[in-house]
Amino acid sequence: MPNSRRTRTSPIVGIVGTALIAVFLVACSAQVSDDKAGQSVAPSTPGVEFTSELDHLHGLHINADGTVLAGTHRGLFAIGDSGDTVRVGDSDDDLMGLAGTTGSDTLFSSGHPGPSSSAANPLGLRTSSDGGRTWTDSSLAGKVDFHSLATDGKTLVGFDGVSGVKVSMDQGMSWESGAAVGAASLALTDSGAWAVTSSGVQYSDDNARTFTDVPGAPSLVLIAGASDALWGVDQDGFAWRSREGKDWEKRANVGAVEALTAASYDRAYAATSQSLYALN
Structure with missing residues (x-):
C-alpha cells in the first residue's frame, strides 16, 4: 500500500483504544503495592492484536501525532487504534535498527535494502524528517548494519553486531568508536547511555566510550x-x-516481545509481530 500513511491528531493514548485503557486501569489497581526489585507478581497485560501480522519487529517509535510506528523486515508500518497496520511510504527495506525521540517525525534507521531498492547493502544510517515516508542516506552506506540503535535527538549510539558500540554526536553525520561491548539493546536518557550486554545492564556517562555494571538491575533483554x-x-x-x-x-507481564519504546516514566509500548502492548 504505497504512500498510505495514516495522519491523525489523537494523543498517544488513543493508539490502544478506549476499551484497552480500561483494562490497564484494572490491572494497575490490582497490582501489589510493593512491586520493587521483583518482590511482587506483575499482572499480565493484554495487547491490541494486529489485523495483519507484521514481519518481525526490530524497533518502535512514537511520532509527532502520537502514532506508534514499527520497523519490520519489510519496511515501516503505522499501528492504528484497532490494530490495523498501514505501510508508511514506499520503502520495503529490512529495518534492522530504528530510533527516534518520542513525539518527533525525525527518524533514524539501518538494515538492508528491500526487494524494490537499489541502495547499498548494508544501508548504513538513513534519516527521515517526515515520519518515515521518505529516507535519505546519512553515513556508513555499504559499511554498517546497526542491530541496536538509540538517539536523544542529537547523539546516536549504535551496535552492528560485530565491532562494538559506535557513537555520533552530530545526528549521524560522523562516527567515533565507543566501548568494545556487545549491546543487544541500547537506550539514551538525560544522564547517559545504557546497554543490555552479556554481563547485564550497563551504564555510560561518557558518551558510550566506557560502560559499568548497574547494581540491582533486572536481567533485561530490551531497554x-x-x-x-x-x-x-x-x-x-x-x-x-x-x-x-x-x-x-x-510493572507487567508481556511475554516474549520483539521491540520496546519509552514515551515517559508513565508510559511505554512493547510489541510482537502480532500485538501491541501499552505499559504504564
Whole structure:
C-alpha cells in the first residue's frame, strides 16, 4: 500500500483504544503495592492484536501525532487504534535498527535494502524528517548494519553486531568508536547511555566510550529510554521501569516481545509481530 500513511491528531493514548485503557486501569489497581526489585507478581497485560501480522519487529517509535510506528523486515508500518497496520511510504527495506525521540517525525534507521531498492547493502544510517515516508542516506552506506540503535535527538549510539558500540554526536553525520561491548539493546536518557550486554545492564556517562555494571538491575533483554525514564523487558517477559537505573519496578507481564519504546516514566509500548502492548 504505497504512500498510505495514516495522519491523525489523537494523543498517544488513543493508539490502544478506549476499551484497552480500561483494562490497564484494572490491572494497575490490582497490582501489589510493593512491586520493587521483583518482590511482587506483575499482572499480565493484554495487547491490541494486529489485523495483519507484521514481519518481525526490530524497533518502535512514537511520532509527532502520537502514532506508534514499527520497523519490520519489510519496511515501516503505522499501528492504528484497532490494530490495523498501514505501510508508511514506499520503502520495503529490512529495518534492522530504528530510533527516534518520542513525539518527533525525525527518524533514524539501518538494515538492508528491500526487494524494490537499489541502495547499498548494508544501508548504513538513513534519516527521515517526515515520519518515515521518505529516507535519505546519512553515513556508513555499504559499511554498517546497526542491530541496536538509540538517539536523544542529537547523539546516536549504535551496535552492528560485530565491532562494538559506535557513537555520533552530530545526528549521524560522523562516527567515533565507543566501548568494545556487545549491546543487544541500547537506550539514551538525560544522564547517559545504557546497554543490555552479556554481563547485564550497563551504564555510560561518557558518551558510550566506557560502560559499568548497574547494581540491582533486572536481567533485561530490551531497554528503552526517554528523558530520565528507563523501561525494560526481562528474559521472562516482565516489563520494568526505573528513573536513571534506580529503584526498578516490575510493572507487567508481556511475554516474549520483539521491540520496546519509552514515551515517559508513565508510559511505554512493547510489541510482537502480532500485538501491541501499552505499559504504564
